[in-house]
Amino acid sequence: MKPPEGVKVNEDHTSTWWIDKEGMVCSVSKSNGIDNTREGMISQFTLFKKANEDKKICILFDISYARPDKEVNREREILMDELENVIKAMAIISTSALGRLLANLFFNLKSPSFPMKIFKNEQEAREWLINYM
Numbered sequence: 448m449k450p451p452e453g454v455k456v457n458e459d460h461t462s463t464w465w466i467d468k469e470g471m472v473c474s475v476s477k478s479n480g481i482d483n484t485r486e487g488m489i490s491q492f493t494l495f496k497k498a499n500e501d502k503k504i505c506i507l508f509d510i511s512y513a514r515p516d517k518e519v520n521r522e523r524e525i526l527m528d529e530l531e532n533v534i535k536a537m538a539i540i541s542t543s544a545l546g547r548l549l550a551n552l553f554f555n556l557k558s559p560s561f562p563m564k565i566f567k568n569e570q571e572a573r574e575w576l577i578n579y580m
Contacts, residue, residue, distance in 0.1 A: 448475050448509045448569050469580055472506040476513035492533045503535035505579050507572055511542040536562040536579035538572035
């Protein structure tokens, strides 16, 4: 997933992200993200919400290059409770079968209250997520 021309692109310690013309937050995880802790992820999602005028966000999240973190997996329930204050709907993209499997395991152990679905490609993810905008 790549940002379109004309949007402000942001870089942080775990991802490259932007808000597209539809108002969707688009985030691509870095393979060397150095703060994949619960606090780091909450901080990142809160930053996304602030950039979206403190409204809950619809996020297109490409985790193809993300690495799993043991702490985040242990604290999954706490993390999900906190993310529910920030996220309206989430479409996750992973080009790898392993990434999709890990995302399914993470979200199936405690299903989020917001709509969430995992996709193999950006186009299908966008088509699904636009329904929640």
